[in-house]
Amino acid sequence: MKLRLLLGDQLNEKHPWFSSISEDILFVIMEIRQETDYVLHHIQKVIAFFGAMRQFSKHLIKEGHQVIYLSLDHPKNTQSLIQNIENIIITHNITSFEYQAPDEYRLDDQLKSFCKKLSIPSEMVDSFHFLTSRDTLRDFYKGKKQLIMEYFYRQMRRKYQVLMDGEHPEGGQWNFDKDNRNRWKGDPPVPPHYLPKVNQEELLEIKALIDQNGVKTFGSFKVSNFAYPLNRKEALLQLDYFCTYLLPHFGNYQDAFHTDEIYLFHARISFALNVKLISPLEVVNAAIEHYRNEKGLINLSQVEGFVRQIIGWREYIRGIYWKEMPNYQNLNVLGNQFPLPDFYWTAKTKMNCMHHSLKNSLENSYAHHIQRLMIIGNFSLLAQLHPDAVDQWYLGVYADAIQWVQLPNTRGMSQWADGGIVATKPYVSAAAYISKMGNYCSGCSYDKSKRIGDAACPFNSLYWNFLDDKKAYFKNNNRMAMMIRLLEKIPSDEIVAIKERAFEIMTSPDTF
Secondary structure: OEEEEEOOOOOOOOOHHHOOOOOOEEEEEEOOHHHHHOOOEEHHHHHHHHHHHHHHHHHHHHHOOEEEEEOOOOOOOOOOHHHHHHHHHHHOOOOEEEEEOOOOHHHHHHHHHHHHHOOOOEEEEOOOOOOOOOOHHHHHOOOOOOOOHHHHHHHHHHHHOOOEEOOEEHHHOOOOHHHOOOOOOOOOOOOOOOOOOOOHHHHHHHHHHHHHOOOOEEOOOOHHHOOOOOOHHHHHHHHHHHHHHHHHHHOOOOOOEEOOEOOOOOOOOHHHHHOOOOOHHHHHHHHHHHHHHOEOOEOHHHHHHHHHHHHHHHHHHHHHHHHHOOHHHHOOOOOOOEOOOHHHOOOOOOOHHHHHHHHHHHHHOOOOHHHHHHHHHHHHHHOOEOHHHHHHHHHHHOOOOOHHHHHHHHHHHHOOOOOOOOOOOOOOOOHHHHHHHEOOOOOOOOEOOOOOOOOEOHHHHHHHHHHHHOHHHHOOOHHHHHHHHHHHHOOHHHHHHHHHHHHHHHHOHHHO
């Protein structure tokens, strides 16, 4: 009998493995402490993974496949991936072992090491989800000094003929990013966010199971407001809802934020996408189909902004991960060392932008990309927090966070700890950007226009201090040249005051 392993993010009904039924194939899916405990996770993230895994197991059994499902409290569950596999091989007289390529380096390494010691044949097969291979990005940029996502994105558009007019981009330009930076001021109205149908009783049972078995988690959970689809049907309904009601305004406001709206026009399909309930190409095709069918309601800039995230950035980030691991996870080029403030776990801070972004994260296991990058990530870098602590928090707090996508986005784009592999310049800003893109500065305890004094916005003091502290790293960076010149124009006595206040913030962040 052949044993096939399914990890918690390999829930792809369309995988070739499931195209036929065989009595000689046994699938195994596991809820194990190895995966719940390697980082501190948000409770909704664990519930979402376990819920989706259980739904997938039920689907396979209904289709006629043989499945062993090891729940967290199963008497034969050793809580170890390898030990469980070894036990099943012995008890079920397994003659060969197969697994799909893991998306995380640690699991890839663990399974490869295990298979080298196996006395039966083993094979790793493709997950048939991504549009590129692990090596695509490495090969694409071979011999080039700098990685620029735009060129990769254009190649993906050509290869899959997405929004193309022959060899040229539809509409005459590749990228409408400049049209995607509007502030939302209350109009157009945001439709109600979509809540997938879930078995609330089952979710409560999973929550009780997690608690009873002593799995440490954080964040809050309300079963009535659980926002993650746990099967393919609900994932497709969530995608259709986005395309119908949110896509018409997605591009314009994808970088905006507002105190009254948690989700704005974002799709929130990343969990379903990352556990493979749906595929990137069907997501892109669904958006383009709505764009074609709704001429006049959805313009090109809206759909291009969405397509860029899926077949451009998502595939690019995965390529970076496999190109640079395992050394990438240890990079700290800027030498940042400060610990994570306590308010990352409580949202108790007088900084209004951080309070709302952290509260959203802790209550929903979600924040959209600008909250992650330009609010929480921006503060983390300006406050010079250690990237290890920042990585662990981001990996644990968001339901869609799997290391292949989290690590390059956080350590690379957000924290610039990789020295520019992902981003040509650090994504840092003072209060001006935050004020421009949303209303977080309204009603804040701090003055967005000041950079020194007790009333000054911490982002301002930290921003100019960061530029001064790290200017040696940016002396040859053309994209930072203007800001360094502005820094040099600040009077020396003001620089001293800025640095004193910044040091106070960095050493005592929980008082701000």
